[in-house]
């Protein structure tokens with residue numbers, strides 16, 4: 103069985119950067135988040151201070167990193183990038199914080215994965231713009247307070263529920279990014295096609311948008327794969343027929359479910375009779391990390407109406423059975 107997983111095809115890094123929206127006006131979709139952020143940023147600019155710390159939460163590929171870059175650009179500030187897993191020792195964070203210049207935006211991706219000592223240092227830095235650096239070991243150790251220039255922390259997380267209470271409380275504003283509507287993805291695709299100089303018909307754009315899992319990163323990735331197909335097997339113009347044929351080659355189905363989505367649905371229905379089953383059991387059945395199933399796969403399957411979360415575990419809906427070409431059990435009510 104040769105399956106190509108559309109969500110894990112290499113990301114053509116440079117192209118990705120060129121497709122990022124550069125300003126709040128350039129950012130398509132997430133109208134509430136944009137309006138709220140606009141107020142937070144404009145308020146701070148009017149008063150001449152730094153805005154409150156901002157938490158961006160939502161599944162991967164919805165534009166959290168792009169939004170952090172936009173926040174810095176809108177403020178006219180420099181952006182410093184790091185991630186939770188990179189801040190293993192508090193010293194790493196102290197070095198980062200002490201190098202900040204007033205007004206800088208510090209972006210910490212996957213902030214829920216930050217190690218405990220670094221997290222505790224971060225509380226103080228966020229609240230008092232100060233860190234205590236411990237020098238030496240044992241009884242001779244001393245704590246040296248260091249000032250940190252006023253900065254804005256932008257944290258991104260796929261699991262806001264995994265953040266500790268004290269950390270969450272120190273953000274003045276949390277933006278929840280949700281999956282995009284197909285019409286929004288179609289606008290994103292039209293913009294990307296313009297930037298890449300790819301002729302993309304409206305109905306072809308709609309076809310790709312409908313199979314992008316509500317996710318701009320996937321939409322852009324599928325556009326590049328469809329472009330390859332159009333260049334190699336046709337005259338470079340992306341029509342609906344070309345888009346369909348290309349997406350069939352990459353095993354992207356009507357709903358845009360990828361290999362893992364289908365594996366999870368398949369296990370839930372075939373191995374567990376449709377559930378209820380716990381998410382960790384489901385993860386073992388498909389050979390994946392529970393976090394990946396819970397943070398990447400499940401949100402979309404729930405949104406697509408394929409999986410319901412119940413107190414006793416995950417349950418496949420009638421739509422899931424039908425998606426797999428099976429007849430739902432007669433007593434299934436969801």
Ligand code: ADP
Pocket residue numbers: 118119121122123128129130131161162163164165166167168169258290318319320322
């Ligand atoms: P995240 O940090 O949430 O994983 P990114 O900000 O890295 O997501 O976005 C992934 C890609 O999707 C970006 O390179 C960008 O090209 C595209 N993208 C995301 N959101 C938008 C948007 N609202 N409009 C246009 N393109 C977007």
